[in-house]
Amino acid sequence: MGLFQGLSLLLGLLLNLVFHCNGGTTSVFVRNVEKAIDMPLDSDVFAVPSGYNAPQQVHITQGDLVGKAVIVSWVTEDEPGSNTVRYWRESSKRKKLAKGKIVTYRFFNYTSGFIHHATIRNLEYDTKYYYEVGLENTTRKFWFTTPPEIGPDVPYTFGLIGDLGQSYDSNMTLSHYELNARKGQTVLFVGDLSYADNYPNHDNVRWDTWGRFAERSVAYQPWIWTVGNHEIDFAPEIGETKPFKPFSHRYRTPYKASQSTSPFWYSIKRASAHIIVLASYSAYGKYTPQYKWLEQELPKVNRTETPWLIVLMHSPWYNSYNYHYMEGETMRVMYEPWFVKYKVDVVYAGHVHAYERSERVSNVAYNIVNGICTPIKDESAPVYITIGDGGNLEGLATNMTEPQPAYSAFREASFGHAIFDIKNRTHAHYSWHRNQDGENVEGDSLWFFNRFWHPFDDSSAHVSH
Ligand SMILES: *[C@@H]1O[C@H](CO)[C@@H](O)[C@H](O)[C@H]1NC(C)=O
Ligand SMILES: *[C@@H]1O[C@H](CO)[C@@H](O)[C@H](O)[C@H]1NC(C)=O
Ligand SMILES: *[C@@H]1O[C@H](CO)[C@@H](O)[C@H](O)[C@H]1NC(C)=O
Ligand SMILES: *[C@@H]1O[C@H](CO)[C@@H](O)[C@H](O)[C@H]1NC(C)=O
Ligand SMILES: *[C@@H]1O[C@H](CO)[C@@H](O)[C@H](O)[C@H]1NC(C)=O
Ligand SMILES: *[C@@H]1O[C@H](CO)[C@@H](O)[C@H](O)[C@H]1NC(C)=O
Ligand SMILES: [Fe+2]
Numbered sequence: 001m002g003l004f005q006g007l008s009l010l011l012g013l014l015l016n017l018v019f020h021c022n023g024g025t026t027s028v029f030v031r032n033v034e035k036a037i038d039m040p041l042d043s044d045v046f047a048v049p050s051g052y053n054a055p056q057q058v059h060i061t062q063g064d065l066v067g068k069a070v071i072v073s074w075v076t077e078d079e080p081g082s083n084t085v086r087y088w089r090e091s092s093k094r095k096k097l098a099k100g101k102i103v104t105y106r107f108f109n110y111t112s113g114f115i116h117h118a119t120i121r122n123l124e125y126d127t128k129y130y131y132e133v134g135l136e137n138t139t140r141k142f143w144f145t146t147p148p149e150i151g152p153d154v155p156y157t158f159g160l161i162g163d164l165g166q167s168y169d170s171n172m173t174l175s176h177y178e179l180n181a182r183k184g185q186t187v188l189f190v191g192d193l194s195y196a197d198n199y200p201n202h203d204n205v206r207w208d209t210w211g212r213f214a215e216r217s218v219a220y221q222p223w224i225w226t227v228g229n230h231e232i233d234f235a236p237e238i239g240e241t242k243p244f245k246p247f248s249h250r251y252r253t254p255y256k257a258s259q260s261t262s263p264f265w266y267s268i269k270r271a272s273a274h275i276i277v278l279a280s281y282s283a284y285g286k287y288t289p290q291y292k293w294l295e296q297e298l299p300k301v302n303r304t305e306t307p308w309l310i311v312l313m314h315s316p317w318y319n320s321y322n323y324h325y326m327e328g329e330t331m332r333v334m335y336e337p338w339f340v341k342y343k344v345d346v347v348y349a350g351h352v353h354a355y356e357r358s359e360r361v362s363n364v365a366y367n368i369v370n371g372i373c374t375p376i377k378d379e380s381a382p383v384y385i386t387i388g389d390g391g392n393l394e395g396l397a398t399n400m401t402e403p404q405p406a407y408s409a410f411r412e413a414s415f416g417h418a419i420f421d422i423k424n425r426t427h428a429h430y431s432w433h434r435n436q437d438g439e440n441v442e443g444d445s446l447w448f449f450n451r452f453w454h455p456f457d458d459s460s461a462h463v464s465h
Contacts, residue, residue, distance in 0.1 A: 387432070
């Protein structure tokens with residue numbers, strides 16, 4: 001242990017002494033609380049690639065259940081152009097083709113470019129591929145690496161980003177994620193992408209700028225999409241009454257592969273993880289399609305094959321900020337008993353523009369007469385992490401409920417990102433990185449002991465700050 005780590009441990013212990021009377025730690029980290037400002041339209045990160053009809057806003061996501069397919073999406077502005085992706089293994093010169101579909105949409109007085117989606121299938125595991133989109137003059141080339149074959153001890157590193165937007169802070173969050181030495185291989189994105197809906201008439205030009213901004217990461221590694229409230233784009237006042245219209249045209253998910261009937265809730269398996277994505281803004285009550293899907297999905301999770309069970313959603317269930325307080329409560333009431341029963345390892349959410357990590361708690365005893373409605377420590381329960389601190393223009397959530405509730409282990413109002421670094425079936429290292437520090441500094445961290453293989457370890461005993 002270095003001197004610095006020693007000092008921070010000591011400081012951590014002192015903070016614990018001071019703040020542990022009620023809940024966990026409220027960080028005393030001091031920052032400038034300035035309003036996050038969107039990058040102007042002529043920013044470098046929004047530059048349109050040169051060349052006639054050049055493909056732009058290139059992004060990829062997993063295209064099947066197991067990680068052997070990739071959905072490639074891109075936009076051409078001038079004409080439809082080619083809807084074919086050419087791809088080849090790093091070690092091979094033989095190019096293969098995947099043909100896609102082109103969609104367009106209108107939103108109020110905005111008309112989209114030509115949005116291409118092509119699924120590349122039957123890829124080999126753990127292999128680097130190059131791919132090209134566009135025609136002759138304006139071909140653009142990218143690459144990705146497929147995940148290793150699914151298995152319980154396959155190490156894999158996920159990045160966590162939420163509520164990103166397109167401010168200078170968003171750019172800092174993305175840069176820090178890219179520079180992090182733990183090298184995230186796939187981003188688990190917990191919703192709220194562009195924040196275009198904060199502009200007059202939901203100016204969809206800001207969906208395009210966001211697509212160009214994020215390309216530098218998402219063209220090279222898959223981002224797994226969760227929808228947030230800023231994807232709803234429901235605006236009857238300007239005649240736009242179809243929820244999720246821009247998002248649905250621009251971003252695809254492999255929902256059919258997990259027998260889902262909607263792109264907004266689905267699951268994937270990747271390396272040693274089974275990831276369930278839920279939709280906070282689609283019906284989830286009893287008998288609804290999402291409810292029925294989740295009820296069937298959870299028993300299918302094979303912890304021998306994928307020991308790590310991760311859930312993504314937008315609106316957090318355990319949140320002690322005075323923003324969106326208890327918004328996740330109705331979904332918690334519906335699904336929390338299942339999360340405990342199936343020993344979900346961790347739930348990531350966004351929505352609140354700050355950072356928070358819970359203890360392993362559950363609150364499932366309540367019925368309408370017994371009065372038992374307090375979260376209690378529960379080793380079968382997930383850790384709940386709010387990572388809605390990507391840095392969008394709405395700024396930080398700084399107002400917290402006081403005193404800090406017992407379920408809250410650590411909270412801090414700073415922008416940042418996190419890394420979930422799976423080592424093997426029993427161990428995963430989690431770290432959160434605030435933007436004010438170097439990308440490798442851990443503002444909060446935790447060793448996760450897998451709930452299935454290590455059901456009785458108390459991971460909260462191993463916290464370090
Ligand atoms: C859409 O309408 C707004 C408000 O009337 C106007 O400022 C904007 O220039 C229009 N955009 C297009 C593409 O017509
Ligand atoms: C492609 O490039 C060639 C040579 O630079 C040029 O003559 C041609 O006009 C370009 N085509 C398009 C569609 O821009
Ligand atoms: C965004 O971040 C990148 C990488 O750090 C940097 O090159 C670029 O200049 C930044 N752009 C803005 C507008 O801050
Ligand atoms: C779970 O996965 C393991 C390892 O792949 C396999 O041997 C086993 O048959 C699976 N169990 C079920 C119920 O599918
Ligand atoms: C923080 O939130 C509480 C509850 O909504 C409110 O009463 C209080 O005025 C807020 N404090 C500040 C400084 O905004
Ligand atoms: C799993 O990873 C942890 C952390 O790297 C390590 O200490 C442990 O020995 C590993 N377990 C096995 C069975 O390899
Ligand atoms: Fe949100």
